[in-house]
Amino acid sequence: MSEEKKEKKKIVPRKNPMPAQDPKKRAGNFDEVALGYSEDQVVAEANRCLQCKNEPCRQGCPVEIDIPAFIKLAAERDFAGAIRKNKEKNALPAVCGRVCPQESQCEKVCTLGKKHEPVAIGRIERYIADWELANGLLPRETAPPTGKRVAVVGSGPAGLTCAADLARLGHKVTIFEALHVAGGVLMYGIPEFRLPKRVVQAEIASLEKLGVDIQVNSVVGKFATVDELMEKEGFDAVFIGTGAGLPYFMQIPGENACGVYSANEFLTRTNLMKAYLFPCYDTPIKAGKKVAVLGGGNVAMDSARTALRLGAEESWIVYRRSRAEMPARHEEVEHAEEEGVKFALLTSPTRILHNDDYWVTGMECLRYELGEPDASGRRSPVPIEGSEFVMEVDTVVVAIGQGPNPLVPRTTSGLEVTRKGNIVADRETGATSKPGVYAGGDVVTGAATVILAMGAGKTAAKSIHSYLTGQS
Amino acid sequence: MYKILKKEVLAPALHLFEIGAPRIAAKALAGQFVILRIHEEGERIPLTVADFDRQEGTITCVFQEVGKTTRQLGVLKEGDSIMDFVGPLGVPSHIENYGRVACVGGGVGVAPVHPVARALKKAGNEVIGIIGARTKELLFWEDKMRAACTELRVTTDDGSYVRKGFVTDVLKEVIEEKGRIDLCLAIGPLPMMRAVCDLTKKYGIRTVVSLNSIMVDGTGMCGCCRVTVNGEMKFACVDGPEFDGHGVDFAEMARRSVIYREQERQAVEVYGESACRCGCGGGRQ
Numbered sequence A: 001m002s003e004e005k006k007e008k009k010k011i012v013p014r015k016n017p018m019p020a021q022d023p024k025k026r027a028g029n030f031d032e033v034a035l036g037y038s039e040d041q042v043v044a045e046a047n048r049c050l051q052c053k054n055e056p057c058r059q060g061c062p063v064e065i066d067i068p069a070f071i072k073l074a075a076e077r078d079f080a081g082a083i084r085k086n087k088e089k090n091a092l093p094a095v096c097g098r099v100c101p102q103e104s105q106c107e108k109v110c111t112l113g114k115k116h117e118p119v120a121i122g123r124i125e126r127y128i129a130d131w132e133l134a135n136g137l138l139p140r141e142t143a144p145p146t147g148k149r150v151a152v153v154g155s156g157p158a159g160l161t162c163a164a165d166l167a168r169l170g171h172k173v174t175i176f177e178a179l180h181v182a183g184g185v186l187m188y189g190i191p192e193f194r195l196p197k198r199v200v201q202a203e204i205a206s207l208e209k210l211g212v213d214i215q216v217n218s219v220v221g222k223f224a225t226v227d228e229l230m231e232k233e234g235f236d237a238v239f240i241g242t243g244a245g246l247p248y249f250m251q252i253p254g255e256n257a258c259g260v261y262s263a264n265e266f267l268t269r270t271n272l273m274k275a276y277l278f279p280c281y282d283t284p285i286k287a288g289k290k291v292a293v294l295g296g297g298n299v300a301m302d303s304a305r306t307a308l309r310l311g312a313e314e315s316w317i318v319y320r321r322s323r324a325e326m327p328a329r330h331e332e333v334e335h336a337e338e339e340g341v342k343f344a345l346l347t348s349p350t351r352i353l354h355n356d357d358y359w360v361t362g363m364e365c366l367r368y369e370l371g372e373p374d375a376s377g378r379r380s381p382v383p384i385e386g387s388e389f390v391m392e393v394d395t396v397v398v399a400i401g402q403g404p405n406p407l408v409p410r411t412t413s414g415l416e417v418t419r420k421g422n423i424v425a426d427r428e429t430g431a432t433s434k435p436g437v438y439a440g441g442d443v444v445t446g447a448a449t450v451i452l453a454m455g456a457g458k459t460a461a462k463s464i465h466s467y468l469t470g471q472s
Numbered sequence B: 001m002y003k004i005l006k007k008e009v010l011a012p013a014l015h016l017f018e019i020g021a022p023r024i025a026a027k028a029l030a031g032q033f034v035i036l037r038i039h040e041e042g043e044r045i046p047l048t049v050a051d052f053d054r055q056e057g058t059i060t061c062v063f064q065e066v067g068k069t070t071r072q073l074g075v076l077k078e079g080d081s082i083m084d085f086v087g088p089l090g091v092p093s094h095i096e097n098y099g100r101v102a103c104v105g106g107g108v109g110v111a112p113v114h115p116v117a118r119a120l121k122k123a124g125n126e127v128i129g130i131i132g133a134r135t136k137e138l139l140f141w142e143d144k145m146r147a148a149c150t151e152l153r154v155t156t157d158d159g160s161y162v163r164k165g166f167v168t169d170v171l172k173e174v175i176e177e178k179g180r181i182d183l184c185l186a187i188g189p190l191p192m193m194r195a196v197c198d199l200t201k202k203y204g205i206r207t208v209v210s211l212n213s214i215m216v217d218g219t220g221m222c223g224c225c226r227v228t229v230n231g232e233m234k235f236a237c238v239d240g241p242e243f244d245g246h247g248v249d250f251a252e253m254a255r256r257s258v259i260y261r262e263q264e265r266q267a268v269e270v271y272g273e274s275a276c277r278c279g280c281g282g283g284r285q
């Protein structure tokens, strides 16, 4: 785009709307909700960008993608150039374009967003990534082999990104994944209708093209410990990206009743095991007629929307605070509401009721109000005395958070962890207390986001490279 | 892919597989289990490590056909392969010299009891093995168990072999006869483990049971396998599968294990009609 043309640029105040499946229809299927821009739409959206010299958007992105540059190339219909530019920093653009909380990252600080709607950076990113997947992967350069071997434990976004960067630097990388497919939460947690599994697998295939060896069905700490990988199997360094996969429960009576699921189980059965295709696929699931999902984050929204698709007549989000405090992405809350998910806010259960056969029949709940702001400035919920009531439900999905799985920390010598069990790793380098061992993603930070996990994987790859090549 | 190197039919609907899995065989210990998935549309199911051969790199599993997956498994032959096979999972049995130990195996439970009995004997224990089955033709591994134990007693529910009676009847006799038992291990159907626990509680004998709750991942990620032990929530796949039998809430466990009864029935019906018809590509054999 020439300078002259830019001067004359007319501001388009609103984002080009994202084509989406009709809410009524989509609440009954597992197909992707957001359909993606057409070529003309993406060019129109890319042309909204002001190409700001100070690049605020770039600082808003945890991996500092050169956003103005890839948007400019997209505006010029040079999609190959755009995706190449994007991939300099981002190993999983088709994933990020779909699930990044853009409104609190790159798009939050976009100049256009001050007065109007920001540029739909994520949607453009998704378009160019899908373009590459549709047109064949572009060849990627890798450095000559260094002869060094790195083990990556866990194949979520942190592990995948770390592996990609290290492979490109010429190291021989093996990923060990506990489940039967790679992808971590991208495969077992985030539902098909938000992130099609073929998209995730296509991005992983591009990693394998780089020479990364992925060993599924390999639980580190069981078939081999981190120490054994280094001492017996000759790995020169290890990256731990095992995520936050341990489900928390409420610790209230009745939680082991039949019909109570952790969100992890509910979503794993559905996404990873494809229970929505039962009996063609063998894994069953039982979503009842009236489902209550406890929590207010992305995981809760995904569970509530999944319940509708599995045939629930009513699907409720039961959340202790008010709507403003819900940590889920705005778009997901909106989508959930459009599809018919209902919200019981300022409400929390005190016990789960069941019949003689142990099947859930309801929840005894308390209503809450927001009290005085606490030290952190957040208004904390206070139960209202005497407000007990019973909510009749037949299924409860607990989505109140996850902690780190203790398997790897417990079996690794000299690895420092926090009181909550998270691995302690240097923010700047990803280095842990054990020489040659690095960590990043949810296992370090607690449940966070895809892009932050990727950022941590990138940081660690850089440090591992220095460690292996003797630069520091 | 994991190859079936050997198949044996131990009894009607009861099979033994030796599966090539060197990495798992190198590490497996008594009391641990594996999770397998036969093919792309398959369910992940847990099976106990009934034996392992570190040299040959094999894991032995013994399974009973109870539903669709185990039936599909039963159809496989030597030389066929299983898509996914992961382990060794769970905490290995705690092996030490307790003194005199009773190892009770009921039905298919004889298989998982075997490596533990063997390890306990090796650790210096006097191991009294008690195995039982509904009827003579369902009994297996009498020879292997005899070798693994100091002394072996056998029973059948219907009296078609050796004697008539439940394993608990034999256990009671052993307790009375020997006077002192330092530890009891019981693996088998839930009602059997429960009955053993009721009995040993009266005599104050510490009892370990291996819980076969429904599982998905087997790594502590889903919470599907949760059980209540001594009033606390435990995950059978990572905290177990062995637990203090006297603390287990068997009533809850029994209810949780039939959550999918309706679907399990449906799966078997559809399986009987062979491949899926909806065109989704599932239901392959």
Ligand SMILES: Cc1cc2nc3c(=O)[nH]c(=O)nc-3n(C[C@H](O)[C@H](O)[C@H](O)COP(=O)(O)OP(=O)(O)OC[C@H]3O[C@@H](n4cnc5c(N)ncnc54)[C@H](O)[C@@H]3O)c2cc1C
Pocket: A099, A100, A101, A153, A154, A155, A156, A157, A158, A159, A176, A177, A178, A179, A182, A183, A184, A185, A186, A189, A190, A191, A218, A219, A220, A221, A241, A242, A243, A244, A245, A267, A298, A299, A302, A329, A405, A407, A408, A440, A441, A442, A443, A447, A448, A449, A450, A451, A453
């Ligand atoms: C339902 C749901 C919805 C979400 N939605 C969003 C969203 O919209 N946007 C967003 O940005 N973020 C979202 N998140 C959060 C995001 O997915 C995570 O922050 C991110 O995946 C963390 O990446 P990770 O690589 O650290 O770990 P994970 O993705 O958790 O991957 C860890 C991997 O390690 C494997 N592993 C664990 N232990 C072992 C072991 N011992 N040996 C071998 N492998 C092991 C696990 O099986 C897993 O595959 C969501 C999370 C969930 C659960």
Ligand SMILES: Cc1cc2nc3c(=O)[nH]c(=O)nc-3n(C[C@H](O)[C@H](O)[C@H](O)COP(=O)(O)OP(=O)(O)OC[C@H]3O[C@@H](n4cnc5c(N)ncnc54)[C@H](O)[C@@H]3O)c2cc1C
Pocket: B033, B043, B044, B045, B046, B047, B048, B049, B061, B062, B063, B064, B065, B066, B067, B068, B069, B070, B071, B108, B111, B112, B211, B212, B213, B214, B215, B216, B241, B257, B258, B264, B265
């Ligand atoms: C740690 C552990 C070790 C086991 N070891 C053995 C063994 O050595 N030999 C053996 O024959 N069986 C063993 N089992 C039980 C075996 O996993 C089930 O028989 C099998 O999953 C049934 O699958 P299906 O599709 O054939 O039957 P289904 O029709 O699915 O179910 C039939 C019965 O099996 C139980 N079951 C169903 N799905 C599961 C699941 N995913 N996990 C556990 N139980 C389930 C149900 O309670 C039901 O009563 C073990 C289970 C566990 C948890």
Ligand code: SF4
Pocket: A060, A061, A062, A063, A064, A065, A067, A090, A096, A097, A100, A101, A102, A105, A106, A107, A121, A122, A125, A451
């Ligand atoms: S990766 Fe996420 S934060 Fe970065 S540009 Fe893409 S959508 Fe924005």
Ligand code: SF4
Pocket: A048, A049, A050, A051, A052, A055, A056, A057, A058, A067, A068, A071, A109, A110, A111, A112, A118, A119, A121
């Ligand atoms: S801040 Fe917004 S308008 Fe400015 S360059 Fe970035 S995307 Fe374009």
Ligand code: FES
Pocket: B214, B215, B216, B217, B218, B219, B220, B221, B222, B223, B224, B225, B226, B235, B236, B237, B238
């Ligand atoms: S099987 Fe998922 S936590 Fe035990």
